[in-house]
Amino acid sequence: MKNSIIFLLVLLSLSSCSSEKADQSETAVSDETTLSLTEAQYKDADIRTGTLEKRTISILLKLNGKIDVPPQNMVSVSTPLGGFLKSSKLLPGMPVKKGEVLAVMEDQQYIQLQQDYLTAKSKLAYFENEYKRQQELNQSKASSDKIFQQTEVDFKTQKIALSALSEKLRLININPALLSEDNLSRQVNVYSTIDGFVSKVNVNIGKYVNPSDVLFELINPEDIHLNLKVFEKDLDKLSVGQKLMAFNNNQPDKKHGCEIILISQDLSADRSAEVHCHFDNYDKALLPGMYMNAEVAVHVSDQLAVSSDAIVSFEGRDFVFVEEKPRNFRLVEVSQGDSEGGFTGVKAVQGKQLERLPVVIKGAYSLLMQLKNKGE
Numbered sequence: 266m267k268n269s270i271i272f273l274l275v276l277l278s279l280s281s282c283s284s285e286k287a288d289q290s291e292t293a294v295s296d297e298t299t300l301s302l303t304e305a306q307y308k309d310a311d312i313r314t315g316t317l318e319k320r321t322i323s324i325l326l327k328l329n330g331k332i333d334v335p336p337q338n339m340v341s342v343s344t345p346l347g348g349f350l351k352s353s354k355l356l357p358g359m360p361v362k363k364g365e366v367l368a369v370m371e372d373q374q375y376i377q378l379q380q381d382y383l384t385a386k387s388k389l390a391y392f393e394n395e396y397k398r399q400q401e402l403n404q405s406k407a408s409s410d411k412i413f414q415q416t417e418v419d420f421k422t423q424k425i426a427l428s429a430l431s432e433k434l435r436l437i438n439i440n441p442a443l444l445s446e447d448n449l450s451r452q453v454n455v456y457s458t459i460d461g462f463v464s465k466v467n468v469n470i471g472k473y474v475n476p477s478d479v480l481f482e483l484i485n486p487e488d489i490h491l492n493l494k495v496f497e498k499d500l501d502k503l504s505v506g507q508k509l510m511a512f513n514n515n516q517p518d519k520k521h522g523c524e525i526i527l528i529s530q531d532l533s534a535d536r537s538a539e540v541h542c543h544f545d546n547y548d549k550a551l552l553p554g555m556y557m558n559a560e561v562a563v564h565v566s567d568q569l570a571v572s573s574d575a576i577v578s579f580e581g582r583d584f585v586f587v588e589e590k591p592r593n594f595r596l597v598e599v600s601q602g603d604s605e606g607g608f609t610g611v612k613a614v615q616g617k618q619l620e621r622l623p624v625v626i627k628g629a630y631s632l633l634m635q636l637k638n639k640g641e
Contacts (some may be wrong), residue, residue, distance in 0.1 A: 287382040287607035302592045310635075311429040314588050317619055322603045322610055323562040328500055330493035331553045333541075338485040340459055345436040347475045348372035349469050351452060355481055357466055361457045367481060368455040370474075375437060379449050382430040382441060386486045391422045396420040461485040464553070479587075484553060491523050493559055500538055502563040503528060509542065509561040511549075522566060523559070568602045568610030569619070572626040576601065576609060577633045584626040585611065586632050594625065596630055 292494045302310065353368035361367065399416040402408035437453040465482035468474055492513055494512040497502065503525060510520045522545035529539040542559075544551070551557075575585050576599065583601055586594045597617060601609025625632060 292359070295574055297636075298596045299589075300594045300596075300632060300639065302594075302635075303537050304592070306635070307592050310628045310631045312588075313340055314623040315425065315572065315575075315622060315626040316621055317491050317569045317571050317611065319567055319609055320610075321565060321607065322568050322570060322605045323565040324603055325605070326561040326563045328493045328495055328499075328540075328542075328559045328561065330491055330559065330621070331456075331559060332489060332551050332553050332559055333492035334484055334486075334489050334553050338461075339464075340457075340461075340483040340485075341479045342367060342481040342483060342641045343476065343479050344370050344453075344459075344474060345476050346372070346374055346378070346433075347473070347478075347605075348375070349468055350480070351472050352470065353466075353480075355463050355466050359461075360465045361461060361463060361483060361528070363457055363460050365457045367457050367622060368457060368468075369452050370437075371452045373451065375439075375453055376449055376451050378433055379444060380432065382427070382434055382444065382536060383446055385423065385427045385430055389420075392419060392420040392423045394418070398446045405469070419539045434607045447635060453479065454641065457566055459483055460484045460487075474562070478500060486547065489528070489544070489551065489553060491544065491557055493540040493542065493557065495528075495538050495540045496530060497536040497538070499527070503561065507561065508564075511542070511557045511559040513545075513555060517558075521551070522546070543584050564603070566603070569612070570602070570608040571624055572603060575624050575626040575629055579631045579633060579637075584633070585619070587619065588623040588625065588630050596633070596636060601635055 300313075317446070321333045333471070348370040349372055351369040351371040355361075355367060358471050365412075396416050396419075399408055399413045403410060403413040434441045434444065438456060439450075439453060440635055461484050464484045466480075467482075468480050474480060505525055505528060508527065509523050510522050512518075512520050517545065523542040524545065525540055526543050527541040532538050550624050571585065577584050577586075584596050585599050589595050597619065598614045599611040599619070600614055602612065
């Protein structure tokens, strides 16, 4: 009987020890995720809490490209008949107006063309009179049909020659209607056809230029746009009418609003396509050829989000602190979603609910240091 009592006491003792160890183990686990602060510690940590809120968060697609000008807004100025450059005051960057004289050209062929025109004009008057005379004679059978037909051919041929010479004069900006034997000129003017600015000057005074040579290059900045390079994998994220923000490396804080107006349907050798964008308000400081960066908001979604400062990382995992009761905090593991504007979408792991709970949004890293120091 005595031995039985001793055996029961030993079993109760072992059971008690096992229970105490389990309690200690649970306390240890609990101590690793919870933290209680005194009033003084709470004030020193400067804790501030907030709740998760539903926010529309989008991912930014980052692109690059350059300022471009469509072909119809770039003008290469040349002279159709060639000649020597007599005078010009143009410099790259100078503004020009439509109809403004860009240069004065000089060549003897201009004189010859004017002479040929006036000669043809005089001959036409003679052929016209002869045609009318032969027409009257032919009607009265005083002249043969053959002579009348030859006169008609000569008259029409001269009209064609005069019309052709007239168009050649217009090519070099001479008005044939104002031309007479008293105002022949060896010089012609070259005019601007657009409002814009000079981008290149390729000639100098006294240089002879051929009809195929480009004297100046002009740009009309009204339709300057952003040409972005987008790889094939990102093309389906973009659409015409979509908004984006562009900036250059020199002024990254200065954003320029743009809208996509055209997406190329042809891929280059590196599997990229061109995406053309118009500026909402064109800045004259943006010059053709300037490299630009752009950010496009894509994959917009509604997520429960918290201030990004609330998320702390430790040993490759992400956590937030929840205030369970005044000055008592629990560390909760979360998975991060998308981030935008200082907010990050979060979701508690293992199905725990964080909605409407007070989450530490300021001082979270201070709490993490105290919690880990306590564990050590």
